[in-house]
Amino acid sequence: MRNQQATQLLFELSKSGRRAARFPTADVPDRPLTDLIPAAQLAKSLPPLPEVTEPDVIRHFVNLSTLNMSVDTHFYPLGSCTMKYNPKRHERLAGLPGLVDLHPYQTPAASQGMLQFLYEMQQMLAEIAGLPGVSMQPAAGAQGELTALLVAAQYFRDRGEHRTKVIFPNSAHGTNPASAAIAGFECVQLNQSEGGYVSLPELQSQLNDQTAVFMITNPSTLGLFERRIQTIAKMVHDVGGLVYIDGANMNAILGITRPGDFGGDMMHYNVHKTFTGPHGAGGPGSGPIAVRDFLADYLPGPIVTRTQQPDGTAVYGLATPSKTIGRVRTFFGNVGILLRGYCYLKTLGAEGVKAVSDNAVLNANYLLQKLKHVLPVPQGERCMHEFVASAQKLKTEKGISAMDIAKRLLDYGFHAPTVYFPLVVPEALMMEPTETESKETLDAFAAAIEQIVTEDPERLHEAPFTGPASRPDDLKAGRNPILKWTAKV
Amino acid sequence: MSYLFNTPEQQQEMLRVCGVDSIEKLFSDQVPADLRLNRLLEMPPALSELELEAELTALAHKNGGASTRTCFLGGGAYDHFIPAAVDTIATRSEFYTAYTPYQAEASQGTLQAFFEYQTLICELTGMDVSNASLYEGGTSVTEAVSMALRSLHNRRRVVVLGSMHPEYREILVTHLQHLNCELVTIPTPAGTADVSKVKAALNDQTACLVVQQPNFFGCLESAAELMAAAKDAGALGIISFDPLSLGLLQRPGDYGADIAVAEGQSLGTPLQYGGPYLGILTCREALMRKMPGRLIGQTTDRLGKRCFVLNLQAREQHIKRDKATSNICTNQGLLALRATVYMSLLGPQGLREVSELACRKAHYAAEQLAQVAGLELMFAQPFFKEFTVRCKGGVEPILKRAAAAGFDIGPELSRFTWSDGETMSAGLLVAVTEKRTRADIDRLAQALAKSR
Numbered sequence: 001m002r003n004q005q006a007t008q009l010l011f012e013l014s015k016s017g018r019r020a021a022r023f024p025t026a027d028v029p030d031r032p033l034t035d036l037i038p039a040a041q042l043a044k045s046l047p048p049l050p051e052v053t054e055p056d057v058i059r060h061f062v063n064l065s066t067l068n069m070s071v072d073t074h075f076y077p078l079g080s081c082t083m084k085y086n087p088k089r090h091e092r093l094a095g096l097p098g099l100v101d102l103h104p105y106q107t108p109a110a111s112q113g114m115l116q117f118l119y120e121m122q123q124m125l126a127e128i129a130g131l132p133g134v135s136m137q138p139a140a141g142a143q144g145e146l147t148a149l150l151v152a153a154q155y156f157r158d159r160g161e162h163r164t165k166v167i168f169p170n171s172a173h174g175t176n177p178a179s180a181a182i183a184g185f186e187c188v189q190l191n192q193s194e195g196g197y198v199s200l201p202e203l204q205s206q207l208n209d210q211t212a213v214f215m216i217t218n219p220s221t222l223g224l225f226e227r228r229i230q231t232i233a234k235m236v237h238d239v240g241g242l243v244y245i246d247g248a249n250m251n252a253i254l255g256i257t258r259p260g261d262f263g264g265d266m267m268h269y270n271v272h273k274t275f276t277g278p279h280g281a282g283g284p285g286s287g288p289i290a291v292r293d294f295l296a297d298y299l300p301g302p303i304v305t306r307t308q309q310p311d312g313t314a315v316y317g318l319a320t321p322s323k324t325i326g327r328v329r330t331f332f333g334n335v336g337i338l339l340r341g342y343c344y345l346k347t348l349g350a351e352g353v354k355a356v357s358d359n360a361v362l363n364a365n366y367l368l369q370k371l372k373h374v375l376p377v378p379q380g381e382r383c384m385h386e387f388v389a390s391a392q393k394l395k396t397e398k399g400i401s402a403m404d405i406a407k408r409l410l411d412y413g414f415h416a417p418t419v420y421f422p423l424v425v426p427e428a429l430m431m432e433p434t435e436t437e438s439k440e441t442l443d444a445f446a447a448a449i450e451q452i453v454t455e456d457p458e459r460l461h462e463a464p465f466t467g468p469a470s471r472p473d474d475l476k477a478g479r480n481p482i483l484k485w486t487a488k489v
Numbered sequence: 490m491s492y493l494f495n496t497p498e499q500q501q502e503m504l505r506v507c508g509v510d511s512i513e514k515l516f517s518d519q520v521p522a523d524l525r526l527n528r529l530l531e532m533p534p535a536l537s538e539l540e541l542e543a544e545l546t547a548l549a550h551k552n553g554g555a556s557t558r559t560c561f562l563g564g565g566a567y568d569h570f571i572p573a574a575v576d577t578i579a580t581r582s583e584f585y586t587a588y589t590p591y592q593a594e595a596s597q598g599t600l601q602a603f604f605e606y607q608t609l610i611c612e613l614t615g616m617d618v619s620n621a622s623l624y625e626g627g628t629s630v631t632e633a634v635s636m637a638l639r640s641l642h643n644r645r646r647v648v649v650l651g652s653m654h655p656e657y658r659e660i661l662v663t664h665l666q667h668l669n670c671e672l673v674t675i676p677t678p679a680g681t682a683d684v685s686k687v688k689a690a691l692n693d694q695t696a697c698l699v700v701q702q703p704n705f706f707g708c709l710e711s712a713a714e715l716m717a718a719a720k721d722a723g724a725l726g727i728i729s730f731d732p733l734s735l736g737l738l739q740r741p742g743d744y745g746a747d748i749a750v751a752e753g754q755s756l757g758t759p760l761q762y763g764g765p766y767l768g769i770l771t772c773r774e775a776l777m778r779k780m781p782g783r784l785i786g787q788t789t790d791r792l793g794k795r796c797f798v799l800n801l802q803a804r805e806q807h808i809k810r811d812k813a814t815s816n817i818c819t820n821q822g823l824l825a826l827r828a829t830v831y832m833s834l835l836g837p838q839g840l841r842e843v844s845e846l847a848c849r850k851a852h853y854a855a856e857q858l859a860q861v862a863g864l865e866l867m868f869a870q871p872f873f874k875e876f877t878v879r880c881k882g883g884v885e886p887i888l889k890r891a892a893a894a895g896f897d898i899g900p901e902l903s904r905f906t907w908s909d910g911e912t913m914s915a916g917l918l919v920a921v922t923e924k925r926t927r928a929d930i931d932r933l934a935q936a937l938a939k940s941r
Binding site for chain 2: 139
């Protein structure tokens, strides 16, 4: 079943004179274009886009889609990414006229339904965080981090404090240091750990009156809940710093514990992870932030407001906080993703939300127990919603690497876990099953790994054998980058 | 209903394997008791799908969407036509429920589609390299400026025109205020920049000049002269363009832009109250390794077969951490896919038709509205699909009359902060896409002409 049309490029299908979309002829008086646009501004020729028919386009992209693994087709335990099921009702509802076709500059009076949903979403995000101030501007988690750090910078500047340093553990996502650098801070990385937890003496040694923010992912990228988070927060607060909670792993603690209750001053959500806005082949995400009351005036606007009318009805509007850091993106935010998250939370209710974390943590712990005899988990017996196994022993004894296991899993019909992250675990395989998988699937996945580690290591280095490609040459791609198709001359 | 699978019996079995008797024990082993939320979250009650759809439908009905009203709104988001085939592909769940293509072998569909996106964007713009997308048009300008500051790291002056989208400028201010940079804004009282004044503002400290084409008022800047002026000053020339103008106008690559960015919403993405949209970023080859965001590259696999991978990742945060070219991690993959399908469907001829229709209809609309008593064109400049009218009796009555007749126009310039607020307060944008008919335009003009 070799389908040439999936592997040919669109440009190779092009034939001069073919067409798909056609538009009506102009119904306004015909005038020479040079009467409208100065001749010097007019293009001399048309952009050389491919010329294909609509059936060409459909067959091409439908065939391409079949070359992907996805949540709807495969178990996708990509750690730290929360690849849970994306309910289909969300797609239909986000496409309702009045929501999908609403212009961002429509007047508030003609956007009351939109603003009501956004207001209720703000409220739910504040409640789940235990932090009252919410801005839904950020387009993704990384932008949420940057936004919160800019809020912190402005807060300290207002207080006349010159604080220049952002501290984070070495297990942090790369976005943490990258965001801190872009916000103008110096980065301080903690390199020690106590069994995967923050080393308090090391943290203490780095805290001083230069400390602006301590960033921590809790639960951590190792799948551990930082038990001493309150003590850590107190240490940071004692030197006048702020605590930032990277909310990438919120799927473990919904309704269980709240960042605001364990000492966090600021946090971001990843709506596309925790609240199942689909991942969209890489995005769009949505990264709202929640902050303590004394930081709320610094948030980027617009924020949705609600005013109770004398007759009891509510009117929703848009406002910008008084000491705002300014906009971080155009318009309101990634509303389409927020809308899907809203549908999700409205479907679950408080008990359903807690059941998400209950079952995410149960599934992860069960999988950990099923795999630990094949793939040791250096950080121990228990985990939250994910865990990091290590293929170090297999690598030493048999020459089987984390990458070999990841690639061979594809042949068994499973997407690979996240590999080689976090950097602190050698030969890391980071597994996050999520709550939307069955025991049967987890059993089959564990059985596949048990099988793989008995296979011929030499053969494993060449896996996968069944997909559309096998072991692409990354070095070649980097040495001589080919980033677009060019016509052969 | 949490989309859960495991039956109570299975849960018990799994707990037994974990060596505990309850899920609660899994948490109490890890989360200290005094940090636990010992109550349910305060949230609205759970709804069935039927109830949820009824609620959302009721909310949707309270909004004036572009499909029920007649939309002449612009200002960076436009009511363009989206062919059905775009939705057919973008709703393939093999695409929309996949994530970042870290495992190339499991993601060739996504990787090839983004490689095609990069190619199409290069063909559209005449630029050498495109990344696989950024958040949206406004942050793309900031990313372009950051690229310029990284490329010419001894130069700390950034020059922008007053005619740039005020939100794009505000985003730039938010990001530059904590860095050691000088942001200079050249006023554009005539609707476009005076090239000699821009030249005078460019010096040997200038890292870049940013020009929006067509600009926020809809007017066409002397983009080629401005890019040449930037080059003469040793600075990088950055263009923020409208993708659908390029069926008619010169491409950024044709007139020497170093970096060209855009809001790509008009390429097949619905309005959805401002996002998610599509950030386009392209540049000359020499700047390739300074780019933010994901890049897809072609290579061969173990068996010598052509395939695609994430390329030049050493620029990115997951490798370079605080030394990365940007903190960006997600891209706008699904919107890039929409744009890819949209551009494939249009081809060169379709692109030309959309550009020309929007341009011709906008000019017809400008003529009709200029004849309405109390309205006049604010700027005597050539424009593409959007123009600014001055409402001599104030903007409010005009907006009211339009709204009452089922039309939405704007945004009004008074929404934004301007150095010359008083003059701007009477200004109103009008955008015309290929979807508007002559009859729509005539009716709008009639509605606005009615006496109060």
